[in-house]
Structures are given as C-alpha cells and as structure tokens.
Amino acid sequence: MRPESSPSGRKRNPIIEEARRRQIVDAAIETVAEVGYAQASLARIAQRAQTSKSVVSYHFAGKDELLEQVVTQIYADSWAFIEPRLAAQSSAAGKLAAYIESNIAYMHARRAHLLAVVAVVGNHRSADGRLRFEPSADESVLTLLGEILRTGQRDGEFRDFDPRLVAVTVSQAIIGVLGAWVADPTVDPTSYAAELVTLFDRATRSQGD
Amino acid sequence: MRPESSPSGRKRNPIIEEARRRQIVDAAIETVAEVGYAQASLARIAQRAQTSKSVVSYHFAGKDELLEQVVTQIYADSWAFIEPRLAAQSSAAGKLAAYIESNIAYMHARRAHLLAVVAVVGNHRSADGRLRFEPSADESVLTLLGEILRTGQRDGEFRDFDPRLVAVTVSQAIIGVLGAWVADPTVDPTSYAAELVTLFDRATRSQGD
Amino acid sequence: MRPESSPSGRKRNPIIEEARRRQIVDAAIETVAEVGYAQASLARIAQRAQTSKSVVSYHFAGKDELLEQVVTQIYADSWAFIEPRLAAQSSAAGKLAAYIESNIAYMHARRAHLLAVVAVVGNHRSADGRLRFEPSADESVLTLLGEILRTGQRDGEFRDFDPRLVAVTVSQAIIGVLGAWVADPTVDPTSYAAELVTLFDRATRSQGD
Amino acid sequence: MRPESSPSGRKRNPIIEEARRRQIVDAAIETVAEVGYAQASLARIAQRAQTSKSVVSYHFAGKDELLEQVVTQIYADSWAFIEPRLAAQSSAAGKLAAYIESNIAYMHARRAHLLAVVAVVGNHRSADGRLRFEPSADESVLTLLGEILRTGQRDGEFRDFDPRLVAVTVSQAIIGVLGAWVADPTVDPTSYAAELVTLFDRATRSQGD
C-alpha cells in the first residue's frame, strides 16, 4: 500500500519517489516484453531495474499494483500520443484513419510497450480468477471508436453497419499488423497501416462516395 | 484454425493409452480456459482429470508436451470442421466467407477450446524464452488465407491489396468477434460473422462488382 | 488438501503416510517447545524432522494444519492418559483429585508437549485474527470439570460455588504448577499436585465434612 | 502486577521525548492486544501510533526495547493501582483478598493491558532463545504474595501449606478469571473475584476459624 503510511497526505518526496516508481515500471515493461507474463517474476523485474525485490515491494503494494501501473502507464502514454492526432481531423473517416495510423506508429516506436500490454491485459487476473482488464481491446477504446463510427454514419460518411463490430475489427486489425511486425521485423507497420486505412475506408464508406 | 494432422506421440498400449491422453488433454483445455495459462498447474489439471500429477507426468513427457498437445488437438479438430466447408465453395469470395463463418461457428460451440488456444499460443514458451507457437494467428492459417486471397485476385474477384495484410486482418477479426462474445455473452457470433463477411466483401472485391 | 487429490478416499498408504506425519508433528512439538511459537518456522521444524520444507508442505496443507495437528494430537494423547484414571474414581472429590494429579503427571513426563500446547493455543490465529483454539484452557476441559463439580454439589460432597469459576481455577492452577516446574526444575510437580488436591479439597468440600 | 518503579530509558528532550515514547508504547499495547504477539510488527504498531516505522526505531533501540517498555509500563501502572489497596489492609487475609480484587479490577478496566502483558511475557525472547520475562507470573509478584501468606501463617491466620504453591495458584486463578472474561464478555470479573476470595479463604484459613 505504498511506502509507509505517513499520517499526512499521499506521496512524501514526489521527486525521488516518482522517478523510482517509473524506473521500476519501465523495468517491468521490458521484463514482461522479453520473457512473457508467466515468467516475469518480481526477482527478474528487480534485477533489470538494478535493485532488489524488496525495493520493488517498498514502492508498490505488490505485483498486482505494479502490473496495473504497467497497463495504466502505457494506456496514458499512448493516449497522449494519439489524442492530438485524432483532434487534428474533422471528418469521421479522417479520425478513423488517424486512429489506425497513430496507434500503429506509437507501438512501432515502442515494441516493449506493445508486448507488455498485450501480455498483461491478456493474463493478469484478480484473486477471484477473473481478468483484471478488458480482454484484448479495452472498453474505452471501443467506446471511442464506436462514437467516431456512429458520427460518421449520422453524417452520411459511412454506410450502415454495426458500429461495435467494426470497432472490434479495427482494434484487432491494428493488433494484427503489430503482431505481424513483431513476428517478422521485415514487415513495415507504416505501409501496413496505410493499407489498413484503405481497407477500412472501402469497408465502411457509404455507397455513393 | 490450422490445417495439419494430429498424430505424433509414441504409444505403449494404443487402446487405453490414447483414451487416457485424450482425457488429460481435455482436462488441460478446460483448466487453461478457466484459470488462464499462468495458473494452470499440473496439479490443477490432474485434479480436473480426476487423477494425480504423477499420472499426467507418466503419460506426457512434461508440461510442455501436454500443452503442445492441447494446441495440436484443437488445431486438428477445428481443421476437420472447417475443411469440408471450405471445399464446398468454388469462388474465392465464397471460400473467404466460409472460412470466417466456419471458424466462428466452431469456436462458438467450443468456448473452452477458444480460450485455451489463445492462452497457450500467446504464452507458451520454450526454454530459450521464445514463443513455441506463432503468436495470435499461426503461419499455416495465413498461408491458406493468403492463397485464397491471391487466387481471388488472379481471377479478378478481388481488388489489388497485400494478401498477407488482409489475411492477418481477417484472422484477427475472427478472434475479435469471438473475444467480444466471450467478454459479453449476449453478443451473437453468428450475426457478427455475417457482418464480417459483408465487411470483408466490400473491403476486398474489385471495383466494378 | 492432503498429499495429492486421489480420486478415491482419504489416505493412500496409511502405514508410511501416518508415520511421516507423526514424525513431523513431533518435530513441530519439539521446535515450538524450544524456540517458541513466533520463531517456529517451517524451515526449523523441517530441519528438526531431518527433512526439507517441501516434505512438510507435502504432508500438511500448510502451517495451520500442522499446528492444529500439534494441539489435536496432544489433547488426544493426554486424554488417553487421563480418562482411565478419572474412570477409576467413583466420588466427585476422587475424580477431581485424579484430574489434577493425572494432568500434572502426564505433562511432567512430557515437558515439550506442555510448552507446545500452551504456546500454540495461546498464539495460533486464523486469517481473521481470532485465536483458533480456546484461550489457555479449552472448553471441553471446562465442561468436563464443570460436570464433576456439579455432580459433587448434587451429591452433597461439595459446597455451593460457581462451578465454572472453580473449573477455570483448577485448570489454571494445574498450569501454574507446571509453569513453576518449567521455570524452576527443582520444583517437584508431584508433591505440588498433592498440595493442590488438598487446597481444592478444602476450597470445595461442604461444611459438615 | 509487579512492584517496581518505571524509570530507566535515557532521555534527550525529556518533555516531548517522553510523550512520544508513551504514545508509541500505548500503540504497541493496543496492537499486541488486538493481533497477538507474533503479528505485532513495527509497521502495524507505527500505523496505529499514526507514525512511520523509522520514528519508532528512532525512539527505541529496537523492537526488543519497545516490548520491554510495554511490560515495564503495565507492571508499574498496575502496581500503582494495587499498592494503596494492599496497604489499606492490616490482616494477611485482608491483603490477600485486596490483592485478588484489585488485580482483577485493574485489568477489568484495561482489557488491552491484560492481553498485551500476557502475550509479551509469554512470548518475548532474547537472542539466545530464552524468555525475557518470567513465564506467566513474575517472580516479584510471587515474592510479594509469598510474604503475605507467610505472615498469615506466622500470625495463625492461615493453615500450614507451601506458600509458593499457593502464591502460584492465586496468581494463576486471577489470570483464569480474566481469561474467562476475555473469552466470554458476559462473565462478570467482579463477582468472580468475590468468589475467588471465598475460595482461597476456605483453602487457606486455619482449621478452627
């Protein structure tokens, strides 16, 4: 439950404290990316962070909190990258394209982040045995995509389809492209992203366009 | 999801031996589906198979071989279901639709198989730390889809696109639909499958059609 | 949870199994007696039993079950010693004296048992933080003593007093004598037991006697 | 429960220093009372004292010194309560009754103190593994009781018995009454104390009385 239980507020020395936490979270990301979820022990994470298990335990309530931070941090980072690129587009089709391309671009530059989120989100469970995070694509992402798609339909940009299905499909397609690149580094995610944009453009735009 | 034969595995008393192995593999599938890859210990699997750990160890060289059998068996089963449905179609578009629909239909009827393959394929690693199976969509599936798509392009059914990208996207879309259903059982995979067929039809067919 | 989870009944090889469990319980008794409850780790117990921690974990579901066995076994052993001595007496006063003397005699011959029960009963707690056993003197003992005392009152052997208070006092007096002996080995529990019998005889017998 | 003065403990800034120490000792008492000796960690004690572990470590040489203070302080407090009540009695029988009643009255009003002393005295050990305090009833108490009893015997108030045995028995009886109350709060320690006085009166007074 966080270092000590100081009577007053939350953090005590935000400067050092937060730096250390970040360093450990980064080590956790790299470790999970490299050896996978099941093999990512606190010992290994600590080793990569160049500390001992107890330091990790000091800064995080437990493995659970650490792994949650991994996901939370990656979600926040990626959203900070994607959001302005979305905002720069006015049409629904433009936003959809920006979403696909910025997502792929972000992860293309951060291979470990990609592997870590996928691994943690797909495996991390609470004590009751249920997955702690939404499987594969998180709910808020689907909501966001759903809104873009629905807006496009209302404005006549897109044809009639089930927005949730297409949202799921877009999400998975992005992961697919990234997965193909991870499995075979000669794959170019950028050009695949462009192909994906074309593909979904055809799949979604209304007849007349 | 994978065209290949099931065999391998040296036998001792083919008759009883194989029954026992099957029973244990089934228990492994259910266990992984229920508690996830990381929590699926031999003890838990043995418990569900109503035996003891040593029996499991006796019939399989180790946990590795057992989990490989899990994937191998599910690939074989699903291929036995899908293959005839593919063969019944003559056009590339028909084959593509049959692929999508039969894949989803198979897993729709076998939730545990779906969860188990995804979990094992995404997590199981050899001693050197590399994934034992191709991540998310295995190579032979992509090869098969790729051939269908290329044939369709050659025959003018499909427009010009990167067959590998579309193969990856189709594969992932199927997983996406199934994932949506697992997360929310009110989702109807059959109608989603139909939507997916439409979506990819639009995305792939050549201009004039 | 016991070794494995064989499909059939409880124990598998009662002969070896039970011997090993007994050996470990004995080691636990000696360890707790020697180093106290808080310092009695599974490692230390295993060491004294000339095995490894994992053997202990194999035969007992956990430290909890082991320590419960410690208490259960000592209660059973001591009762087997005391019961016939109680039965040999017909009067309530005789039974009371026999109870005091046989209790002290039993523990006098088994110093480690005495120290272990006291330590475990006074310290062992369940996850919710409550003591697992009745504190200091267990309920069934008080019930038994209470019945003897009440019988004596009904038959006119004993004066009028609160049977529960006297039961508690007798119980504690026995522990006191044994504690005095443990702290100072020159104390003779046998003669103290005799003194105690006299003391409670005077304290309980009805006026006229 | 123990005639002795509280002092010791080197001071730095007597005024604030001593207040802080007292506060921490109180927190230790409550913690031990609530969770037991083995679970009373410095972290938990600090938490209840609304500070951090390092503050505790700063004010006390270590956990050992803190727990010793717990016992010392309770002994001093209880003696301050009991002593005047003893002094008010002139006869040995009166002093014995006053001892029993004031002891029970003190602890009746301070449940946490009772639980804490019993727990610490029965468990706390020095590095060599020996109990730091005399087990269950400490020596000075027995000496005091012994003197009362011997005086009573010399003056003809009490019959002939081993004063040490009776001292031990009285001590344990008091703990027994308090233990019964702790286990079952409906028990009334005051009336049990009165019963105890009667019981020991009968058990100790000389024949003719």
Added chain:
DNA sequence: AATGAATGAGAATTCATTCAT
C-alpha cells in the same frame, strides 16, 4: 502400467533495521 512420496528451485511478501539527509 501406474502412483505415492519426495524434493529442490523459485515464487511473493513481510520484516526489523540502517542510513543519508
């Protein structure tokens, strides 16, 4: 063919203590 017993490695976590500031 089958299995109960054993085992050592490694898991997460808690602990009392120290130290630089």
Added chain:
DNA sequence: GATGAATGAATTCTCATTCAT
C-alpha cells in the same frame, strides 16, 4: 530531532519433476 528510502534475510507456499515400488 525526525524520516523517507533502501535493504537483505527470512517467511510460507506452489511448482514440475523424479524415483522406488
């Protein structure tokens, strides 16, 4: 005088595997 950060030892427990029978 006070404390946040760090740390290494030790805790219980689970694991996959091996072996004698």
